[in-house]
Structures are given as structure tokens and as C-alpha cells.
Amino acid sequence: MRCLQRITLNKDAFTPGERIIADYILAHPDKLKQCSSQELASILNISQSSIVKFAQRLGFKGFTNLKMALIEEWGQQSKQHAESEQHLHNDINVHDTPSMIAEKLFRAKQQALRMTTDSVNLAQLESVVTEIKAARRVQIMGMGGSSLVAKDLAYKLMKIGYPVMNEMDSHVQMTVAQSLGEGDVQIVISYSGALKEIFIAAQAAQEKGAKIIAVTSLQDSPLRKLADFVLDTIADEARWRSSSISARTAQNTITDLLFVCLLQEDSERSRSFIHRSQEMIEQLK
Numbered sequence: 001m002r003c004l005q006r007i008t009l010n011k012d013a014f015t016p017g018e019r020i021i022a023d024y025i026l027a028h029p030d031k032l033k034q035c036s037s038q039e040l041a042s043i044l045n046i047s048q049s050s051i052v053k054f055a056q057r058l059g060f061k062g063f064t065n066l067k068m069a070l071i072e073e074w075g076q077q078s079k080q081h082a083e084s085e086q087h088l089h090n091d092i093n094v095h096d097t098p099s100m101i102a103e104k105l106f107r108a109k110q111q112a113l114r115m116t117t118d119s120v121n122l123a124q125l126e127s128v129v130t131e132i133k134a135a136r137r138v139q140i141m142g143m144g145g146s147s148l149v150a151k152d153l154a155y156k157l158m159k160i161g162y163p164v165m166n167e168m169d170s171h172v173q174m175t176v177a178q179s180l181g182e183g184d185v186q187i188v189i190s191y192s193g194a195l196k197e198i199f200i201a202a203q204a205a206q207e208k209g210a211k212i213i214a215v216t217s218l219q220d221s222p223l224r225k226l227a228d229f230v231l232d233t234i235a236d237e238a239r240w241r242s243s244s245i246s247a248r249t250a251q252n253t254i255t256d257l258l259f260v261c262l263l264q265e266d267s268e269r270s271r272s273f274i275h276r277s278q279e280m281i282e283q284l285k
Contacts, residue, residue, distance in 0.1 A: 003069045006058055008218045009119055009234070020044055021054045029074050037063035105245065112235040112246040116253045119218075119232045128229050129261045131211050132162070136183035139165045139205065141173050143198055145244035146189045146251065149215075153187070153255040159277060160263055160270040170197040177201035182209035189255070190214070191233060191247040193221030202226055215254050217247070231258075 007022050014022055024044060025032055032040070040063070041048040055066035092104050132138060138157065142150030147168055154166035167173045174197070180186060186205040190198050193216040202212050202223060214227035217234065224230055231254045235246035263270045 003058065003066070003073055005115070005234070005236075009232075010058075011218070017046055017050050018054050018057070020046065021051060025070065029070070032067065033071055033074075035067075108236065108246045109249040112233075112250040113253050115234040116232065116250040119234055120254075120257070121232070124229055124231065125257070125261065128213050128231060128258065129265060131185050131213065131229065132157075132187075132258070132262060133265055134183075135163075135185040135211075137163050137165060137180065138185045138187065139173075139176055139180060139210075140187045140189070141167070141177075141198060141201060142189040143170065143195050145248050146191060149248060149251040149255055150187075150189045152252070153189070153259065156255075156259045157262065159274060160259075161273040162262070170201070173197070174201045174204060177205040177210075178208065180205045180208050180210035184208075184210040185213060186210050187213045187215065188223060188227070189216075189251055190221075190223055191217050191235070191244060191251065193217065193219065193223035199223055199226065215251055217250075 004026070007025060011019060011022055021040075021044065024040070035043070037051040038048050041051050051063050055061075055063045058066060060066040060069065091108075092101050096104070140150045140154045140157075142148070151166055151168070154164045157164045165176055167176060177186060184205070186202060188198055188202050193214065199222045202214075203226060206212050206226065206228075211229070212227045213229045213231070214223050215231050215233060216223055216227075218232055233247065233250035233254055235250040
């Protein structure tokens with residue numbers, strides 16, 4: 001895992017002092033290049049030993065090793081950015097053959113699957129499953145590419161008997177959201193967590209007493225701060241992406257995990273619903 005991803009991924013588990021260091025590293029890469037551990041400690045008004053311990057927590061011998069790894073990573077990012085005009089999606093460029101594109105897509109999707117799976121907070125997952133299982137109604141929302149993931153999860157939960165609502169139009173989403181109340185759950189799928197329409201709907205549902213479950217990236221966002229429960233999705237999506245391919249893979253990893261966990265919670269009931277659906281479909285043949 002890359003150093004910056006490691007810092008972002010572990011941010012919630014850091015101590016307040018470690019979080020100060022992490023925030024500075026993420027916000028001021030150019031300044032960090034010129035800093036010694038002593039100078040950084042002075043800037044942040046913390047002890048030099050805290051800087052060294054932070055580096056060691058991330059698996060480095062000391063601050064110098066951490067800084068060199070970060071400088072190398074930032075250099076790679078700068079190079080990639082300079083080459084962005086040649087790219088169609090992430091590291092796929094205009095000169096790649098179909099076999100090269102297939103391999104690069106496979107690696108990107110595999111990485112998103114692996115990183116998202118590794119980051120699952122099992123205690124949070126169990127709480128989310130409990131909330132959904134006990135919910136009076138479940139609204140599942142998403143915009144753009146995330147709406148396809150939301151629709152897929154909604155269909156799967158309906159198939160095993162959950163009272164699910166899923167709307168594609170943002171105005172209808174808001175209307176349904178404000179009708180939710182205590183005992184209801186709203187699942188919000190948004191990689192950025194920054195869309196205004198999504199946030200307004202989630203805020204309206206929460207104000208009425210509904211629990212908000214966010215399926216979102218690690219980046220600090222209005223949705224992440226608002227949610228009662230968060231399930232992380234991790235994907236290396238570049239600025240010049242053509243579509244949310246890796247992000248959607250990460251989201252599907254979480255939504256499929258949720259579905260199977262709920263299926264397992266009451267397998268007899270779930271199988272009964274699935275069997276009944278199959279019987280009805282058979283009648284159409």
C-alpha cells in the first residue's frame with residue numbers, strides 16, 4: 001500500500017498528536033520536503049520524538065525514511081499528472097493495445113477490491129447489518145455512477161424481503177428522505193461524499209430520526225461527518241478518469257458484503273423469498 005494511502009487509511013486510528021502530523025503531511029507536501037524532524041516538530045509545536053514515532057508507526061525506521069518515501073511518491077504523482085493528456089482513464093493511455101487495457105483494468109479493479117476488503121471495520125459492519133435488519137424502511141441513494149450501485153443493492157435487498165425504496169431523481173430522493181423517521185435507515189452511496197443533493201437528503205432524513213449509513217471514500221467530506229455509520233471504499237481514481245470504474249468496484253465490494261451478511265442473518269427467510277421469486281418467474285416461461 002502506498003505511503004499516502006496508509007496515512008489516510010489509518011487517520012481515524014491515530015492519536016490527536018499523530019493526526020496533527022498526518023494533516024500537515026497531506027496538506028503541505030512542498031514544505032515537508034525541506035523540513036527536518038526537528039523543524040517539523042517546531043512548526044507543529046510537538047516533540048521531535050513524536051515525529052519519529054509517527055514514522056515508525058507507519059513502518060519506517062525514522063522520519064528521514066518516511067520523507068524519502070513521500071518525496072518519491074509525490075514525484076510519481078507529478079509525473080503522472082504531466083502525462084495526463086495521454087491518458088484515457090487512470091494509467092490507460094491512447095497508445096495501449098486492447099490486451100494492455102484489459103490487464104490495466106484488471107489490476108485497478110483488483111487493487112480496489114483488495115484495499116476495500118482490507119479496510120472493512122468489522123464492528124461497524126456488524127452494527128450496520130443490525131440496523132438494516134431491524135429497519136422499518138430502507139432508502140438507498142446514489143447519484144451518477146453510484147446510483148447504479150444503489151439500484152443493484154436495492155434490488156438484492158428487495159429480493160430477500162427488505163422494505164426498500166430507491167429513486168434515481170434527486171428531487172424525489174429528497175422528498176422520500178424527509179418522510180423517513182425513527183426506525184428507518186438511509187444508505188447513501190457516494191465515493192466523494194461531497195454532492196450537495198446527497199447531503200441535503202441525508203441531513204433531512206437524519207433530522208427526522210433516521211440512521212444514516214454512508215458508503216464512501218476515506219476523504220474528509222460532509223457526508224462522512226454527518227453519517228451515523230461509515231463503510232469505507234478505497235480506489236485509486238485519478239483526476240483524468242473517464243468513469244468511476246475502480247470506485248464502483250470498491251462500492252460493489254461493500255454492497256455485496258452487506259447483502260451476503262443480511263442473507264446469512266436470516267437464511268431461511270431469505271431463501272423463502274428467493275424461492276418464491278423464482279417460482280413466479282418460472283410462470284412466465
